[in-house]
Amino acid sequence: MAFADPRDANNIAAANEPHAATLSADYAHLGDQLARAGVKIDEITRAIADFKVAIPSWGVGTGGTRFGRFPGVGEPRNVFEKLEDCAVIHKLTGATPTVSLHIPWDATPDYKELRERGANLGLGFDAMNSNTFQDQAGQKHSYKFGSLSHTDAATRAQAVAHNIDCIEAGIQLGSKALTVWVGDGANFPGQSHLGRAFERYLESQRQIYAALPDDWRLFLEHKMYEPSFYATVIQDWGSSLMAAKELGPKAFCLVDLGHHAPNVNIEMIVARLVHAQRLGGFHFNDSKYGDDDLDAGSIEPFRLFLVFNELVEAELAHAPNFDPAHMLDQSHNVTDPIESLMTSAIELQRAYAQALIVDRLKLHEYRMANDVLMAAQTLKRGFTTDVSPILAQARARKGAAIDPVGAYRASGYRQKVGMDRPGKQNLGGGII
Numbered sequence: 001m002a003f004a005d006p007r008d009a010n011n012i013a014a015a016n017e018p019h020a021a022t023l024s025a026d027y028a029h030l031g032d033q034l035a036r037a038g039v040k041i042d043e044i045t046r047a048i049a050d051f052k053v054a055i056p057s058w059g060v061g062t063g064g065t066r067f068g069r070f071p072g073v074g075e076p077r078n079v080f081e082k083l084e085d086c087a088v089i090h091k092l093t094g095a096t097p098t099v100s101l102h103i104p105w106d107a108t109p110d111y112k113e114l115r116e117r118g119a120n121l122g123l124g125f126d127a128m129n130s131n132t133f134q135d136q137a138g139q140k141h142s143y144k145f146g147s148l149s150h151t152d153a154a155t156r157a158q159a160v161a162h163n164i165d166c167i168e169a170g171i172q173l174g175s176k177a178l179t180v181w182v183g184d185g186a187n188f189p190g191q192s193h194l195g196r197a198f199e200r201y202l203e204s205q206r207q208i209y210a211a212l213p214d215d216w217r218l219f220l221e222h223k224m225y226e227p228s229f230y231a232t233v234i235q236d237w238g239s240s241l242m243a244a245k246e247l248g249p250k251a252f253c254l255v256d257l258g259h260h261a262p263n264v265n266i267e268m269i270v271a272r273l274v275h276a277q278r279l280g281g282f283h284f285n286d287s288k289y290g291d292d293d294l295d296a297g298s299i300e301p302f303r304l305f306l307v308f309n310e311l312v313e314a315e316l317a318h319a320p321n322f323d324p325a326h327m328l329d330q331s332h333n334v335t336d337p338i339e340s341l342m343t344s345a346i347e348l349q350r351a352y353a354q355a356l357i358v359d360r361l362k363l364h365e366y367r368m369a370n371d372v373l374m375a376a377q378t379l380k381r382g383f384t385t386d387v388s389p390i391l392a393q394a395r396a397r398k399g400a401a402i403d404p405v406g407a408y409r410a411s412g413y414r415q416k417v418g419m420d421r422p423g424k425q426n427l428g429g430g431i432i
């Protein structure tokens, strides 16, 4: 198969050519439809074109479960190759100009070099992620029984030092945030003192917080369970918010959509965090049962829409301290990660566009008049509108692909990297 670099603007233009006429007809039709409801399509298209979401560096490798992992063709073998794949995603979607790194998975001796490589590919760096949920070769103290909340002071100190290293690497990369997720907790009732573990966590976080530059934010990510199956130290948004408030104004809560019990009303959590002025950002993904890394919008697109509905409400209300970071956090076990990440970025834009076209004035009036049915219908009309032409037009206008997956498949990129990157032989279980 011939290779045509999917990052090359000429190749993207050539791939767009056959779709241009259909897109302009579909866009004009949708524009008329929306105009009848008082919505100016170009304003929505501009907002979609401005929407950005960070790619998780760990998402471009093939994931697995604890039962096994089926390696993909041409998986990136290091952070530089991950950046190459991220650049493909960004060039084709125009929506993912930054990458979120995970340390030490992406550790490299020269972060200046990495930053330059990113810049050459048109990529910047989003939040840094620390990792104290695994032991690394040569590490002095084990995290088997926790990290920031460990009973042993030396283990806590080691975990704090690792987070400070992540901040220092991030400074060199131009990042402005550190995301901390810990698996600390207990697998058995009685295993740990729930109150003291939280206090130890806070004490460690205070030291990390003290090392944050003035223009940085600290994102606290809660997760209901796994690997601690009985009680996790930062298990829910309540613990997260409490910790953020105790730490200070640079600490915010990060909502990973997959980290809640089934049926939890996540949009309500979002609204509460906006109110508390502590919504730091998102790890977007989807979930059905206990999984937390499925493709955004693949299972519950309505829920994703409702989350974006809250974001649009906050945006329009100019909510104070509201500047949520958008990041994907997914693991792709059976799909090509590049295809999944492109599709997921677009699903976020879809939910955003659907939320933007909701008739807010009418919605407000129906709410105030307690016209329940019409309020629900007015909101849902946004969700049931097919906004695909807006998304495609936003991409076309910025030189990205009208049909990103089609253009990617036609480029032969996966086959090319399959030859350039001889297989990663990690066949065991695990998240990456």
Ligand code: RM4
Pocket (backbone or CB within 6 Å): 102, 129, 181, 221, 223, 256, 283, 292, 329, 431
């Ligand atoms: C966790 C959590 C973190 C991510 C790790 C890999 O479940 O979502 O954000 O860094 O997985």
Ligand code: MN
Pocket (backbone or CB within 6 Å): 181, 221, 256, 283, 329
């Ligand atoms: Mn996450």
Ligand code: MN
Pocket (backbone or CB within 6 Å): 256, 258, 259, 292, 293, 329
């Ligand atoms: Mn997760």
